[in-house]
Ligand code: ARG
């Protein structure tokens with residue numbers, strides 16, 4: 348019988364608006380526990396799986412034998428979950444003793460707003476002013492364009508990096524922050540832009556990349572969700588759209604693309620964290636990005652999307668177990684990129700097609716971009732493997748971004764060679 352590992356974290360309350368608010372009044376004990384048990388125990392153990400927050404995988408339906416499972420349990424369910432885990436003999440281990448203080452430690456609690464920093468988790472206001480200032484101060488290498496607004500009306504701005512040219516250049520598209528709580532992802536896009544601008548002219552690979560190609564960077568895909576993780580619920584994942592007929596908010600943007608939409612690894616329940624939406628591209632953020640990629644289809648050679656956590660480099664397909672037409676090349680490049688990443692600090696990544704490497708899950712941006720014709724389509728799952736999960740400490744932003752740069756540049760170099 349296979350084993351599942353379950354990491355259980357203790358939160359203040361399960362629902363929306365629970366994180367980072369009202370914490371002065373409710374000084375509840377917090378914990379993050381790691382549990383291991385048989386898959387068959389799972390259903391009996393957690394009948395309330397709708398009330399626990401799945402960190403990895405992202406929903407109960409994706410739990411399988413022989414995979415690690417990390418969940419956060421709201422404090423009100425914790426005693427019950429502990430008891431049932433013990434009764435069903437599942438091994439468990441506390442990973443974060445005080446989850447709320449880990450959350451608080453990453454919140455901007457200062458009285459005066461904190462300035463933008465590449466080694467901090469910046470809120471949307473700081474990222475927005477960073478976008479404005481960085482794009483106006485380096486006009487020979489960077490420009491910006493708004494590709495549409497989010498559900499709540501925030502502008503989605505794509506930064507175009509590359510030496511200005513009179514002819515249209517082949518390009519790479521990269522997005523960060525599809526999922527709101529994956530803060531290290533958003534930090535990476537900012538890091539990438541900074542590195543591109545500061546190493547152009549000195550780093551030969553970056554110089555040749557930006558001479559030959561353009562790199563479109565969308566620093567925050569799911570801005571409404573990201574803002575919500577800073578203001579109300581640190582563990583929010585989805586968009587923030589609202590439709591009559593359900594009291595629940597948002598859909599999973601990475602289940603909302605038109606690629607085997609909602610056939611597997613996604614939920615049609617609007618309250619689920621992996622809700623696929625009411626139809627493909629029902630989420631305006633997804634539609635804006637899909638429209639942009641369709642418009643630029645002829646020049647786009649690579650699509651890179653940054654998530655966290657698990658230390659994976661995935662490529663199509665996730666909606667099916669069939670191998671992509673370019674499977675062996677995609678795998679070879681992924682392995683090379685993982686090796687480059689590891690060379691810096693020894694961080695180990697696993698690479699492979701999504702369905703076989705983690706779980707089948709349809710509606711993802713990577714599969715959609717690939718089927719549209721963007722051959723080099725990759726999903727990164729950055730650090731870590733579950734020790735801190737989404738609450739990766741700020742001290743790891745720099746090393747994580749530095750090692751990820753090597754992998755992204757490895758992929759870009761391969762793309763460039765094969766133009
Ligand atoms: N953790 C990511 C997610 O579930 C993995 C995405 C892999 N690609 C995919 N099309 N499912 O969204």
Ligand code: ZN
Pocket residue numbers: 525526529654655
């Ligand atoms: Zn994600």
